[in-house]
Amino acid sequence: MQRYNIFNKYNNVCIIKDGLNETISEGKNLIVCDPTTIDRIDFPLFLREDCKDNIVIIVKNIAVEDVFKRLTAELKFVQAAGGIVENEKGEYLFIFRASHWDLPKGHREKGENLETTALREVMEETGIQKLAIKEKIGVTYHVYNMGCRREIKETHWYRMESYSNERLFPQYDEGIVKVEWHTRQQVEKLKKSYFPSLLALLSGFGFRFD
Numbered sequence: 001m002q003r004y005n006i007f008n009k010y011n012n013v014c015i016i017k018d019g020l021n022e023t024i025s026e027g028k029n030l031i032v033c034d035p036t037t038i039d040r041i042d043f044p045l046f047l048r049e050d051c052k053d054n055i056v057i058i059v060k061n062i063a064v065e066d067v068f069k070r071l072t073a074e075l076k077f078v079q080a081a082g083g084i085v086e087n088e089k090g091e092y093l094f095i096f097r098a099s100h101w102d103l104p105k106g107h108r109e110k111g112e113n114l115e116t117t118a119l120r121e122v123m124e125e126t127g128i129q130k131l132a133i134k135e136k137i138g139v140t141y142h143v144y145n146m147g148c149r150r151e152i153k154e155t156h157w158y159r160m161e162s163y164s165n166e167r168l169f170p171q172y173d174e175g176i177v178k179v180e181w182h183t184r185q186q187v188e189k190l191k192k193s194y195f196p197s198l199l200a201l202l203s204g205f206g207f208r209f210d
Contacts, residue, residue, distance in 0.1 A: 004068045006141040006152070007197040010052040018060040027177040029053050032059040033067055043071045043194050047143050049150070075143060075152040081118035083160040084137065084205060085128070091164065092187055093124055096178035102191045103201075105155055106174075116154045124161065126179045127169025134159045138204055140197045157201060 004015040025058035046055050059067050082105020085093035094101045142153045168179040192210045
């Protein structure tokens with residue numbers, strides 16, 4: 001992997017390999033991390049809950065994965081999985097929870113592989129039953145408070161297919177109040193209703209939020 005993009009409450013931190021031609025650095029604080037600077041960088045500061053600086057860490061002559069481990073060393077790591085579900089009409093399945101539109105996802109349970117988690121969570125949160133995974137499309141990272149500790153959730157996303165005639169049932173006990181199919185145009189118009197990490201995922205999947 002040549003990039004990690006980690007979303008916090010007020011900011012995001014991107015780790016990229018030196019030499020990548022990325023517009024992701026525009027308007028952000030740039031930090032160069034190489035063998036001479038890595039031990040002087042206060043990595044935990046970047047993911048404090050009150051940090052509001054968007055940061056790009058440019059990695060030189062070090063593995064990107066090693067910098068990611070330094071950045072997240074003080075956080076509890078958890079895994080989750082979910083899906084971008086498309087039906088035969090080219091519509092996409094979304095849930096509405098906590099005043100935001102979101103994609104169905106959830107934590108991996110003990111003994112599950114990530115594909116099983118993704119299928120189970122989509123089914124549980126939406127009521128859908130006829131569901132097939134087509135391919136993996138990405139991973140997102142989100143940092144949050146869980147009680148008195150800080151966690152980082154690594155969510156694995158899969159492209160899935162289902163049918164528009166499937167009956168949809170929101171999982172109310174998980175705070176989901178609506179489940180709907182949205183056209184691509186509807187998805188793109190709802191930009192302000194998504195979390196930043198979801199916008200990044202959808203943009204990488206081909207949605208445009210100009």
